Amino acid sequence: MSRLLFFLLMPSLGIAAEFSLPAIATRVRVHHPMLKAARLTIEEARGRQLGAGRLANPTLESNFQNESRVSPRTLVFGIDQSFPLTKRLSLEKQLTSQLVTAAELEVRDVERRFIAEARAHAVKILALEKQRALRQQQTDLAHKLSSFAKSRAEKGELSPLDASQAQVDAQRLLLEGRRLESELVSLLGMLKPMLGLAPGESCVISGDLPALVMPGISPWQQRADYQMARTKTQAAQTDAALAKSKRVQDVSAGFFSAQEMQDQANGQRERTGYVGFRISIPLPFWNRNEGEIAEKSATAERHRLEAEALGKQIASEADTARREMQANADLSRETRHKLLPLVLEQTQKLEKAYEDGQVDLLSVLRAREQRLQLESAALDAERDFHLARIRYEAATGAYLP
Numbered sequence: 188m189s190r191l192l193f194f195l196l197m198p199s200l201g202i203a204a205e206f207s208l209p210a211i212a213t214r215v216r217v218h219h220p221m222l223k224a225a226r227l228t229i230e231e232a233r234g235r236q237l238g239a240g241r242l243a244n245p246t247l248e249s250n251f252q253n254e255s256r257v258s259p260r261t262l263v264f265g266i267d268q269s270f271p272l273t274k275r276l277s278l279e280k281q282l283t284s285q286l287v288t289a290a291e292l293e294v295r296d297v298e299r300r301f302i303a304e305a306r307a308h309a310v311k312i313l314a315l316e317k318q319r320a321l322r323q324q325q326t327d328l329a330h331k332l333s334s335f336a337k338s339r340a341e342k343g344e345l346s347p348l349d350a351s352q353a354q355v356d357a358q359r360l361l362l363e364g365r366r367l368e369s370e371l372v373s374l375l376g377m378l379k380p381m382l383g384l385a386p387g388e389s390c391v392i393s394g395d396l397p398a399l400v401m402p403g404i405s406p407w408q409q410r411a412d413y414q415m416a417r418t419k420t421q422a423a424q425t426d427a428a429l430a431k432s433k434r435v436q437d438v439s440a441g442f443f444s445a446q447e448m449q450d451q452a453n454g455q456r457e458r459t460g461y462v463g464f465r466i467s468i469p470l471p472f473w474n475r476n477e478g479e480i481a482e483k484s485a486t487a488e489r490h491r492l493e494a495e496a497l498g499k500q501i502a503s504e505a506d507t508a509r510r511e512m513q514a515n516a517d518l519s520r521e522t523r524h525k526l527l528p529l530v531l532e533q534t535q536k537l538e539k540a541y542e543d544g545q546v547d548l549l550s551v552l553r554a555r556e557q558r559l560q561l562e563s564a565a566l567d568a569e570r571d572f573h574l575a576r577i578r579y580e581a582a583t584g585a586y587l588p
Contacts, residue, residue: 204382204390204391205390205392206390206392207394208310208392208394211302211309211382212305212306215302215305218382218383219301219305219381220380221297222301228290229290232283232287236280236283236287239283240279240280240283241276242268245268246266246268247264247266248264248266248443250263254448259449259457259459261448262446263445263446264445265442265465266441267465268439268440268441269437269438270437270438270440271437271438272437275429275433278425278428279429281425282425282426282429288418289415289418289419292412292415293415295411296415299411299412303577303578303581305378306577307577308374308377308381310573311374311570311574312374314567314573315367315370315371317395317396317566318367319371321563322360322363322364325360325559326360326361356555378392399516399520399569399572401509401516402576402579402580402585404509405583405584406583407502407505407582407583408498409583409584410583411584412497413494413497416493416494416497417494420493422490423489424487426486426487427483429483430476430480431480434476434480435469438469439466440464440466441466442463442464444460444461445460445461445463446458446460447459447460447461501582501583505582508575508582509579511571511578512579515568515569515571515575518564518568519569522564522565522568523565527558527565530557530558534555534557534558538554
C-alpha cells in the first residue's frame, strides 16, 4: 500500500521519472501515444475481415395483381439467392486475412522505428552527461590553475597576463558546459513524449553506456517492414486472382410461389396456385473485367519489385551500420589506450614545469586542450558506436521480439 501511495504522489512531489537504457524499449512500446493510435489499424483490418467472404443477403420478392377481365387476382412470393461460380468468397477471406497480417506488421514496424529513435535519444543523453562531467572536471582544473596563476601574479612571480588567460580558459569551459546543458534539455524534450510523459514531468536516464561489444550477426529478413512488404505482395497477388474471379458474375437462383383467385359467373371463386424455380445466369459477353485484372496484376508486380528493392536497402543499412560500429570501436580503443596516456603524461609534466616556472602558461593550456579534445573524441566514438548499434538492430529488427 505504501509503495502504491509513493507512485501516486510522485508527480506532486516533483520526483523525476527514471529510466535505464534497456527499459526504454518497453516504455515506448506501452506508452507511446502514436503507437496506441497505430494499433487501431489492426482492429480496422479485423473489422473488414468480419464481413469478407460471405454470401450476399437473399432477396424476398412479393407481387400482387388484382383481378381483371382477362386475368385472375394473383399474389406471388419469391426468394432469390446469388451464388458465385468462382472462388471469389474464399479469395476475399484470404485477402482480408493477409491484410490483417500486414496491419500487424505495420504496427511492429512503427514500434521498431519509434524504439530506435527513443534509444538513440537516450544514448545521446548519456553521452552528453559524460561530456558534461568531463567539462566539469576540466573546469575545476582550470579554476585551480587560475587561482595558482593569480596568487603567483600577486607575488610578482608570474605575469598578470597569465592569470587573465587562465580565467578566460576557465570561463570558456564553463560556457561549454552550459551549451551541453541546453542540448540535454532539447533531447529530453524530444524523448519525454515518446515515453508518455507530460511536458512538465521530469525525466532522468540512469546508468551508463554499455561496453563496446560487437553484436552477433542477425538476419535482416525478420525485419517487420520487409515482412510487411512480402505480405502485401502476397495480398496483391490474391487481389489479382480475386479480380480474375470476377470475370463471371454471380448466379442468382430462387423459388417462388403464387396463389390465383378467379371470380366465376355463378358467384363462386376458383382458387389455384403454383410453385416454381428460377435461375439467372449472367453472360460475360461485353465485360470480362479486363481493366481491373490488368490493374491488379500491375499492382502485384509493383509490390514484388518494392519488396525486392527494400531487401537490398535493408542489407546495405545493416552492413553499413556494422562497419560503423567496428570503426568507432577501434577509434575509441586507440584513443583511450594509446593516445590519451601519452597526452596525460605530457600534460602532467607541463603542469609541474609550469609550477616550477620552466614553461609558459600557453603550453599548459594547449596540452589541456589536446587532452580535452582526445577525451571528448573518445566519448563521441563511444556514442557513435552505440548509435550505429541501434541502427544495426533497427535495420535487422533484432531488438524487437
